[in-house]
Amino acid sequence: MARIGVINISDGRDYVHDGIAQFILDNEDKLVAALTVAGHEVVRGRAPVSTNTLATSVAREVAAQDVDLTILHYCVWAFPHFTMLAAGATTSPLVLLANTDPVQPGMVGMLAGGGALDQIGRRHNRLWGDPDSAEVIAQIGTLAKAAGAVSALRGSTFGRIGGRPMGMNTAVANTDQWQRIFGVDVEEIDQWEIVRRAELADAGEKAKGREWFERHATVHYDGKNLTPEKLELQIGSYLAMRELIDEWNLDFTGIKGQPELTQYFATMDIAEALLNDPYDWNGPKEPMVCATEADMDGALTMQIMKHLSGTPVLFADVRHYHGDRDIWDLCNSGQHATWYAARSDDPAENLAKVNLYPEVFFFPAGGASVQHIAAPGQMTLGRLTRNDGKYRLQLMLGEFETYDDETTQALMKMSTPEWPHAWARLDAPGELFLSKFGANHIHAIPGDHRAELRAVCELLDITLDEFAR
Template identity: 80%
Template structure:
């Protein structure tokens, strides 16, 4: 959840303010309690703003607390210039909230303050309702979550392991644009670092991890493309990435993989799957977004979605459209985090549905692909893509579906049965999707999180390209 600042704005006349102080404090207590109950951390100003000096000092205090978003609360008539002074000391997003209690003209105060902010071009959002109103608290939460996600991008470092894979321009972004737009630095790291470190990784740790996978998942060794030695090489690649993440302080990353590693060392399927998981054989861990094919815009989308949802994020190719069923097969080598198999925080529950297959002919170096079918449920899908050099968020709602075993086997056999699949019904006609979507990679998180992602677009000044059957 987010860190929210709360400042109440009051009347500047001493004789008025003294008579409404208790009313303001009572409403602020209710608002803070509601936000805290929703899971947010709240930083409140020491008192209501009733003088120009307090407007500035309280706002500076909230700014110093490093909040994601500030709520300016109006439950009485409030002098508008207090809002202007506070806004001048606050760099982050502002939400103006009017109490709808008819006893005091809080709505009048919000409108006067909002109009003044409009005159100077200061962006803000206006909301209204009782401080205990769940709908109001949810609306504030949407904007706070979006603000937190955007703020956590700034100052982050992306580790790009290798370069452009197989001529895919949509995976390569302009580093200057990333720094200017998102505040993200890009660290370029050679793929040789994975080879070197994987071979030097602790043999006991690799054997421990292999035994854990053999115990919980189905491992189909074939003596050629998948052997215990190749699986341990892939595990070593994961350990190598963990080292690089720690040494270079990488917040998220991407591995080129193709064609060098997949042709001559091993596929990165195991490493990518477990980096994106909230666990490995040593127990729970923080999810680290890692995009296959060093997909920068894919990784950026995933990092935003991770900050919004707090869950792993799906990475997939839009592999096939089953027109007879109006469903999409979202499938890409071993990239899908194993968490999606059952959406459980218990790795044993997820891995019971995972099979490690020998890699297919695309990847002659061999190793395991991490196959499973994503669990059913409502999903938010999308991707940051670029049109004429400018970013846009292409966004839609969908649903993952599961079927009986014969149907699932028949559907996976039409593409690559050894790879992970998510069968998605999208809230978008196929003609619309195929005509407009700006990449072959797509990303997804559970639930309907479109409201937060729309708010992200507003904060980043990015165009929203939303797909819907409506």
């Protein structure tokens, strides 16, 4: 969850403030307790703001705690310039929260302060209700999660391994634009580092990884495109990426892969799937976003989604639209994290549904593709795309579905059965999606996270392009 600052704004007249100070603190206690129960870390201002000097000093103290979101809390009438001074002393997103007590005019104070912020163009959100209202706390939580995701981007580093893949312009972003909008730096690393390090990787670790897959998944060796040696080379590629991440302090990554590695070395399917998974053969770990085809906007979308959901993020091509069923085949080599096979934190449960197949003719260097069918459930799908150079988030709700074995096999054989598939029913007409969606790649997380992503767009000042029926 997020770190939230709470600052109470009061009346500037001593004789008034003295009579309402305890009322303010009682309401603050309710708000802080409710936020804490909801899982947030709360940083309280040391005193209600009743003077201009307190407005600045209290806000600076709260801001110094690196909060993701600051709540200016109005239980009573509050001098509007205190809002302006406090807002000027913090750079985090602001929420103005007013109670609805009929005796104390907190709502009036919020409107006066909010109007003043409007005049100078300072963005903020406004909420109202009892400080321990479940609805209010949920609304704050949505804004706080969005603010936390945006805050986590700033100062982070994306590692791009290789350049533009196969002429794919949608996979390449402007690094200056990334710094300006998202606060993200880009470290360029040559793919030769994967080749060099994979071959030097610890032989014992490569063997452990291979045995882990053989023990829990179904490995279809064919003696040519997929051999134990080739699988260990792919596992070595994963170990190489872990080294690069540690050495360069990378926060999220993308690997070009095609065509050089997939023609002459090995596919990156194992490395990409394992990086996105919350585990490997050594136990649980933090999922590390890795986008195939070095897709920068894809990786950025995934990083935001990961911060919001706390789960691995699915990366896929929009491979095919089955118009007769109104479902989409979301499929892309081995990029799908194995977590999506069963959505379990137990890797054995997921890998029991995973096949490692010899790669197909697209990738003559061989290696294993990581094949499974994504487990069913509600999903939030979307992607950051650019229209005339300006960022937008294209967003929709959907459902992943599963079918009987006969239907599943028939659907897979229509495209590439050796690759992972997610059968998606989108809350958007096929004609709208195909006419408007700005890339061939799409990303998804479990549950309905549209409210948080709408808030992310507002915080980043980018366009929201939401699809619905």
